[in-house]
Amino acid sequence: xxxxxxxxxxxxxxxxLFSIGGHSxxxxxxxxxxxxxxxxxxxxxxxxxxxxxxxxxxxxxxAEKMYDFIAEMVESTAGEQSKPxxxxxxxxxxxxxxxxxxxxxxxxLAVTSHILINxxxxxxxxxxxxxxxxxxxxxxFFHLFVPAGAPKFMLPFLVxxxxxxxxxxxxxxxxxxxxxxxAGHILLGVFAGMTxxxxxxxxMLKPLGILPLGINIAITGFEFFVAFLQxxxxxxxSAVYLRDALExx
Amino acid sequence: MEGSALKLLGAGVAMIGSxxxxxxxxLIFSAWITAIARNPAAEGKFRQIGFIGFAVTELVLLxxxxxxxxxxxxx
Numbered sequence: 001x002x003x004x005x006x007x008x009x010x011x012x013x014x015x016x017l018f019s020i021g022g023h024s025x026x027x028x029x030x031x032x033x034x035x036x037x038x039x040x041x042x043x044x045x046x047x048x049x050x051x052x053x054x055x056x057x058x059x060x061x062x063a064e065k066m067y068d069f070i071a072e073m074v075e076s077t078a079g080e081q082s083k084p085x086x087x088x089x090x091x092x093x094x095x096x097x098x099x100x101x102x103x104x105x106x107x108x109l110a111v112t113s114h115i116l117i118n119x120x121x122x123x124x125x126x127x128x129x130x131x132x133x134x135x136x137x138x139x140x141f142f143h144l145f146v147p148a149g150a151p152k153f154m155l156p157f158l159v160x161x162x163x164x165x166x167x168x169x170x171x172x173x174x175x176x177x178x179x180x181x182x183a184g185h186i187l188l189g190v191f192a193g194m195t196x197x198x199x200x201x202x203x204m205l206k207p208l209g210i211l212p213l214g215i216n217i218a219i220t221g222f223e224f225f226v227a228f229l230q231x232x233x234x235x236x237x238s239a240v241y242l243r244d245a246l247e248x249x
Numbered sequence: 250m251e252g253s254a255l256k257l258l259g260a261g262v263a264m265i266g267s268x269x270x271x272x273x274x275x276l277i278f279s280a281w282i283t284a285i286a287r288n289p290a291a292e293g294k295f296r297q298i299g300f301i302g303f304a305v306t307e308l309v310l311l312x313x314x315x316x317x318x319x320x321x322x323x324x
Binding site: 004005073076077172175176179180182183186229232233236237240 | 297300301303304307308311312314315318322
C-alpha cells in the first residue's frame with residue numbers, strides 16, 4: 001500500500017550541508033527539481049527572447065504567447081492597477097507550470113505535490129496582498145470584511161464569515177494544487193499496478209493487461225493538461241484575490 | 250472489526266462527498282456550454298469565469314480525497 005506514495009518521498013542527495021537549530025539541512029531531490037524548474041523557465045525566457053525579431057521564430061513565439069496569455073488574464077481579472085504585480089504572478093505561473101511538468105518525467109518528483117511548497121508561495125502572495133491593501137487604502141482596507149448594504153444586525157456574523165473566507169484562501173489555494181498533483185500521480189500508480197498484477201496472473205488474464213495500460217496512456221495525456229490547468233488556475237485565483245486588495249469591492 | 254479495516258472503510262465513506270462535487274461540476278460545465286452555444290463570440294470572456302467556478306467546486310472533491318488519503322496512509 002505504502003509503495004503508492006513512494007514517488008513523493010523527499011530524500012537527501014549527498015551529505016548534509018549545514019545545520020540550523022539541530023536540523024541538518026541537505027540538498028534534497030525536491031530542491032533539485034525546483035532548481036531545474038527555475039533554471040529551465042529562465043533559460044526558456046532569456047534564450048527565446050534573445051533574437052528579439054520582429055517576426056518571431058518558434059521559440060520566441062512560445063515565450064511571447066506565454067507572456068501574453070498571463071498578461072491578458074491578469075489585466076482582465078485584476079484591473080488596470082495590477083500592472084506592478086504582473087511579474088510576480090507570471091513567476092508563480094511559470095514556476096508551478098515547470099514544477100508540474102518536471103513531475104511528469106519518470107522517476108522524478110512533482111515538487112508541487114507537497115503542500116509545504118504551495119503554502120509558502122500562497123502565504124508570500126497573501127503577505128503582498130495585505131501589505132498592498134493597507135498601503136493603498138489604509139485602515140479602510142478593513143471594509144473588505146464588511147459587505148456593502150447588509151442589514152446592521154447581521155453585521156457581526158457577516159464580518160466573521162468574511163474574515164474566515166479571507167483567512168482560508170491561501171490554504172484552499174494550495175490544497176487545490178497539492179491534491180490535484182497527488183491524485184493524478186496516485187491514479188497513474190494504481191493503473192500501473194493493475195497492469196503488473198494482470199501480467200503476473202494466469203495466461204488467460206494476461207491479454208487483459210492491455211486495458212489498464214491503455215487507460216494509463218490516456219491519463220498521462222490528461223495529466224499534462226492538468227499540469228497546465230492547475231498552474232493557470234493558481235494564477236487566475238491569485239489575480240482574483242489581488243483585485244480585492246487593489247479595488248476593494 | 251480491525252482498526253485498519255475501519256480506516257479503509259472510512260476512506261471509502263469520505264469519498265461519498267465527491268457525489269456533490271460531481272453534480273456541481275456537471276452543472277458548471279452544462280451552463281458553460283450553454284453560454285458558449287448561445288453567444289459563441291463571447292467565448293473568451295466565459296473561459297476565465299468558467300475555470301474559476303470549476304476550481305472552486307473541485308475543491309470540495311479534493312478535500313474529500315485528501316481526507317481519504319490521510320485515512321489510508323497517514324493515520
